[in-house]
Amino acid sequence: MNESQVKKIISDCLDGQLSLDEASSQVLGVLKLGDAQVDLDRKDRCGFQEVIYGKSKTIPQVVEILGAMAQRGLDNILVTKASAQMGQVLVEKFSGSYDIASQLYHYGSYPPAVDQATLLCAGTSDLPIAQECFLTLKALGISCNFIKDVGVAGIHRLLNYQDDLARSKVVIVIAGMEGALLSVVGGLVKCPLIGVPTSVGYGASFQGLAALLSMLNSCAAGSAVVNIDNGFGAAVLASRILQVH
Amino acid sequence: MNESQVKKIISDCLDGQLSLDEASSQVLGVLKLGDAQVDLDRKDRCGFQEVIYGKSKTIPQVVEILGAMAQRGLDNILVTKASAQMGQVLVEKFSGSYDIASQLYHYGSYPPAVDQATLLCAGTSDLPIAQECFLTLKALGISCNFIKDVGVAGIHRLLNYQDDLARSKVVIVIAGMEGALLSVVGGLVKCPLIGVPTSVGYGASFQGLAALLSMLNSCAAGSAVVNIDNGFGAAVLASRILQVH
Amino acid sequence: MNESQVKKIISDCLDGQLSLDEASSQVLGVLKLGDAQVDLDRKDRCGFQEVIYGKSKTIPQVVEILGAMAQRGLDNILVTKASAQMGQVLVEKFSGSYDIASQLYHYGSYPPAVDQATLLCAGTSDLPIAQECFLTLKALGISCNFIKDVGVAGIHRLLNYQDDLARSKVVIVIAGMEGALLSVVGGLVKCPLIGVPTSVGYGASFQGLAALLSMLNSCAAGSAVVNIDNGFGAAVLASRILQVH
Amino acid sequence: MNESQVKKIISDCLDGQLSLDEASSQVLGVLKLGDAQVDLDRKDRCGFQEVIYGKSKTIPQVVEILGAMAQRGLDNILVTKASAQMGQVLVEKFSGSYDIASQLYHYGSYPPAVDQATLLCAGTSDLPIAQECFLTLKALGISCNFIKDVGVAGIHRLLNYQDDLARSKVVIVIAGMEGALLSVVGGLVKCPLIGVPTSVGYGASFQGLAALLSMLNSCAAGSAVVNIDNGFGAAVLASRILQVH
Amino acid sequence: MNESQVKKIISDCLDGQLSLDEASSQVLGVLKLGDAQVDLDRKDRCGFQEVIYGKSKTIPQVVEILGAMAQRGLDNILVTKASAQMGQVLVEKFSGSYDIASQLYHYGSYPPAVDQATLLCAGTSDLPIAQECFLTLKALGISCNFIKDVGVAGIHRLLNYQDDLARSKVVIVIAGMEGALLSVVGGLVKCPLIGVPTSVGYGASFQGLAALLSMLNSCAAGSAVVNIDNGFGAAVLASRILQVH
């Protein structure tokens, strides 16, 4: 925030156009609520406004935060890892849409899609995380070439898409169990590659640890990995990559 | 490889300009050696030719692979995680340069630098991995804004570089111990962010596990993580990101 | 317990003012119940009387212990990690108050607040543990400067409180996910710092392991760490620190 | 051992053709030495005589065991995981051959090869374990189609061998790092598949744990896994599979 | 797929005998559904058609996949790790049979049994996984010598079956807790041995980790291990072993 911006806020406050609380909030870049401090400068600093992490929050807390953001006229807001009950309450109070598979709630209008990512999903069981990624990309103004069920046990399914892969500007690979898809794709593309290990599997998958370790040790350079089941994070990174011009 | 390329190779072979072995090698995209199969199409498919992983290989194996690649006229070749003794032998046999801190050997000439990455290193102890990243970027034609020793225990050291960060097209964060630097930087930039956890630390760092888990759980979206001590991999990903135009 | 105290108890017993059981109990410093032995000297030795750990106990066991303590005239008693059902039963039987977020039950009257701790909570999701800490401090006679939602992804939110931090006598940092807040605060204060990793997060947070390891490896000296989700323990330590005069 | 065999041993002993120790040893099926009991019936029961595990044994212990076995006229004996120094002593004392890469010592003559296994090795760094497997197969009378350096980062190197794979009767896959080769091969063959994770890698490979978990969670059914770096065990299993007629 | 097969498909399409979608599907070897791509060549390549992994899929997804496979006339189809509710829906819609203990659903007719495996189950508590193995073998055309409750704590129970074991062509050992049965059996047979660790146990069994590690470290060579609770995978491997002729 530069000097003239600060002066503008203060003079608006003096003129009675802004309350003291609001002026302070704008100068500090923070909207203080009962249990939260919304980061008002996030979009300027990081390119996308604050996203509400729904897990471990109570429904009233999320309602308060989302309500305050909406009241300030913010649009295109996400709540991630929101329970079905939380999703239902949010839709009732603020309309917007809730996707139960991906546990993602969206408020407001989506921006137009200006770019495209390739989204590869190893198995049908991994779709909830892929869906979280798909919807987050949509909120970030990115459309998808969404290719499903191309796990390495039938490698021809993947090779059928070799041209799609070669043309991609960024590829997100979503896979559970042994997560081998990332390495195979890594040998087929020139573009950046993001791995999302999922907790799909049982026994020695240890809730996604196997896929995570596998992806971190990929023999194919050019990829990096986000947290287990973090389709949201992969989407944000992909959108930033696509905006490197 | 398209039909005309294949026909050209075969007719060159019929004309005696290519040996049968060489023609077969070109058609298959593989150079078969005693203990290795060099992937001749890697550069076309993935943007950079095969890199030799030096760890767990014997010196004669690396000498054979590098020798064969050099003999085919390949240039700008890397050997990663090469022991001091291996580095010395390679320099003696092929000249090139070996950096003992990063255990990286480079053969041939570096390409001109066409783009720039920002490289943040948390502590002086993390420099060997940062150096591996720096030299790999150099081989990939990327120059660096290399910012050292900006760990979060003195956050003003990092904030002094806020303008550098805001201008960056890609940021690589290299940190051991608790790896907190990634999250803090994550809140300051719009560009893609790559975390490299290092094995620097002792006790409950468990050889880099603490930094790895910390970076994977970063509350700041827009980042992804490579293997512990994998400065090389971060550089390859960064170069791909910079080439997304 | 010195000789004159012992003699007093025994003579009171001889005089019939104390039952044999009670005299024995006082001499041994233990109140024997069916399933428990209440440590009657805990307050003299350790500064605060025995706290009842509610988890894995049955409701009748807690009712018996609390009832016996109340009957002896003990006041200001805590039951930690008490389920909602246990909390309800205790309030019905003994009045007192139960806080469902922090699973903490309190019996009796709070002491006056004689000192102040600074309580930093990284995210809204971490509030239940912060609340456990806050209420325990209250029972220990400590008031709080309770600063919420200052996670490092928006570091300016924290830096807005730099003066508060500089003035603090003890700071408790409560954070899940990657727990980076502890290290950043560690570079900003001179006073003792207590880290409380929480189990907030998913995937590779491994129920708080990531935050725990991160905090243990903090590059900022001057801090120590309690168990995952142990807001109670941090409060007890803070109160002892504040009483070092 | 049936009754007539026992009677034969005892009458040989009565006749003075067998010492009492020897007769007892044959009846019990055990050759007792100072620090070991050689299992004399192993070949009858399990198809191959006892193999000496060289690690954690002293050189004199191995010399004693091997010497006693040789003295009884046993042939084709293996010592696994033998240090270079142990290998040198054994060659000096008993001739035979020692392979330093695989740490395998062999005594006596190899049987003729009666069958063939396919041995796939992901990278040149995995060759020591592949070599252990190769030499064990040789001792078990199995020849190899030994295919090296076909890691998934250049999948065409593997696909070049698709016909070899389709014709295989058993395939052993040896891979470190993320161990993805097993899953890809699993989708290409009808025959039994044995995975050998190796400790090749660094950082989050955790000495082979990543490859082990990856292989255990393979989405391609029809495979099983042996211990990390256990090329020997994979060979024994392969030889048993080939003998299922 | 060879050239004449491709030509046949295309001419059938030209003749109107195949739709364009179907012809494309046959050429690519993939049946594209909403959320899945069924691998139509799996049986040719791997010997058994694609098996549906029921866990983490929604019931409508499984209904769609199974329906499409059935509609193409595929028979003898398995759905593994299917919840009771999923099993009930499948039986209602497609008849077939569902076994609640093993969570396995089977559609269509079983092939005649052409060979026999030996199935050893350590304890009654391990029976659900043994049952999954038994039923998968049945779908693969393998009958069983199913020996139950022969854990090593009463070794005579196992030794009673020594003749059965000596005659076996392949043995599957299913055991939880410490999984010691695999090693003991390993010393009694010449045939291939497959270990299935189960999650039966508590405390330091860590959901099957103890049995898994125990089996991987078996001192008896000739065995390999599948994922914890993966009775299905062991059956597939066993059937492949039996078909090595």
Next chain:
Amino acid sequence: MNESQVKKIISDCLDGQLSLDEASSQVLGVLKLGDAQVDLDRKDRCGFQEVIYGKSKTIPQVVEILGAMAQRGLDNILVTKASAQMGQVLVEKFSGSYDIASQLYHYGSYPPAVDQATLLCAGTSDLPIAQECFLTLKALGISCNFIKDVGVAGIHRLLNYQDDLARSKVVIVIAGMEGALLSVVGGLVKCPLIGVPTSVGYGASFQGLAALLSMLNSCAAGSAVVNIDNGFGAAVLASRILQVH
């Protein structure tokens, strides 16, 4: 089983006093049921007849096993880790007693108590496991000096029992959280000491791992450790120790 015993069984069978099944069962030492093989010689070999592990078994399976054992006239039978529902069914069908805290069911009559063990329980939360131990000892004919709630946070509670400890013939220490009680007691007694870590605790107790590791590393020699929450196993070991005369 010696020759005369075998002859007796066979002649009883010839006389029609034993059915063929029963005779075979006695000779083999095994009672074959649908899903189980009851080890009939366990008491002769190991001193106590087979105990039924209730977890992961279905209620009908346990009913069948217990019914068969009861029918043969066996008495004093335990079912461990039995769910409340299982316990209820067993009591209804066979009478006997079920203790819900310890999940232990007992059938038949208890033997007279012939010896005494000392049972130390660190906290009230650990009582369910202590109770499992107590009741198992009772079934084994051992009475208890059962000392409750003597955790080390009030060491005088333990020291009050120093004489009891010095007189003990065997001490069982049951503790969760950090399990420190074992080491402290280890320095106070001459007799054998058995540690039972419990899963009581939260956060970094990791379901009893902390207590387990702590007890295994006890600086006080003379103790050994059983599985987490294995009060049953500790009781069996204690009873064997008391019978060493």
Next chain:
Amino acid sequence: MNESQVKKIISDCLDGQLSLDEASSQVLGVLKLGDAQVDLDRKDRCGFQEVIYGKSKTIPQVVEILGAMAQRGLDNILVTKASAQMGQVLVEKFSGSYDIASQLYHYGSYPPAVDQATLLCAGTSDLPIAQECFLTLKALGISCNFIKDVGVAGIHRLLNYQDDLARSKVVIVIAGMEGALLSVVGGLVKCPLIGVPTSVGYGASFQGLAALLSMLNSCAAGSAVVNIDNGFGAAVLASRILQVH
């Protein structure tokens, strides 16, 4: 840094009393060296100037950093976890003292001791870490009541010091193996308690993990824990606690 301080630096620079580099360095609060940025304001912010972490740094790096700090007139500087060779070089170049047991180097003069901490060391094997703590306290101006070899296996050794403990203002407990000492002391004092788990032990101590988990789960409130083998960190925290007035 306030405005007048900044003006003073700039005018000194204009007067030629400060070089441009030095002025910039003072304004930024950072001394930039080749591989490091020394935090010049650390003492003002955190109470003690920057400490050099010696591990993973090269000797020339540490020489450069220490040399630059010494040249600016800084005194009382620590290098932690310095190898014997590094220590020797530092003593030769800068005098100062090096303690080989604790791997701690000290440069300059110690401040006078103004307060006292109690330092408890469980076993003689833990002394190197205790010594690191002792010497760091000395550099921080704290004297010690250093009580050695009071592990819980002989609890009377500890109880002999009960009066010392009751009088303490802060207690540091250093223990490896099972780390039980922390809990026992926790029940005896009113003051803050700091646990330092050490890597002393073998087997299931897992390099200090057992002691770490044990201390984190201490049933005695009022304590917190630092990293394994972090005697330095405990000393810094203790000194801050003693300065809370």
Next chain:
Amino acid sequence: MNESQVKKIISDCLDGQLSLDEASSQVLGVLKLGDAQVDLDRKDRCGFQEVIYGKSKTIPQVVEILGAMAQRGLDNILVTKASAQMGQVLVEKFSGSYDIASQLYHYGSYPPAVDQATLLCAGTSDLPIAQECFLTLKALGISCNFIKDVGVAGIHRLLNYQDDLARSKVVIVIAGMEGALLSVVGGLVKCPLIGVPTSVGYGASFQGLAALLSMLNSCAAGSAVVNIDNGFGAAVLASRILQVH
């Protein structure tokens, strides 16, 4: 220590027969040295005097402690986990004997053997730990039936000793790799059973973790487990068991 003993010490001190230091030492039950406090009452309390843990101690520390103990006339002293160099110094200074395999030093004379334990060692590689156990038993006055190399891969080797086992009063089982021997023996004996997991193995043995978990989960009740490689601890427990009369 009773009143008359205390009076005797004090009067001896008054008479000049004891120095003040010595008298204080006897009253406190502690011999204070530079770096250690020898527990003088250990033998009275625990049945055997303090044993010196050699690992992580310096040679001068051990020399000081052993020297002081010897000077007081103590006899039959053990130093465990002593390096070869430490062993050599101790033998030179105090004579006594050092066993390099088990890293055990013994000073003084052995007591007569009054009882017997059975010591089972799974493999020759486990002998160093078995030897540590054997020699510790010898120092405790216990002779051994030492049975070597009876791993379960050749179960008849073990069954040959069934009579020995049935007659045993206590059995110690020492095994690495999968540690299955404990469970098998558990089904064959009535006496107490002690398991010693060893770190013998590689790969997924994880330095003894596999054997440890296996033994803790043994399906055969009546056993308990000591730390990995803790042959010493097993011997102490065995000697205590044998002394329960």
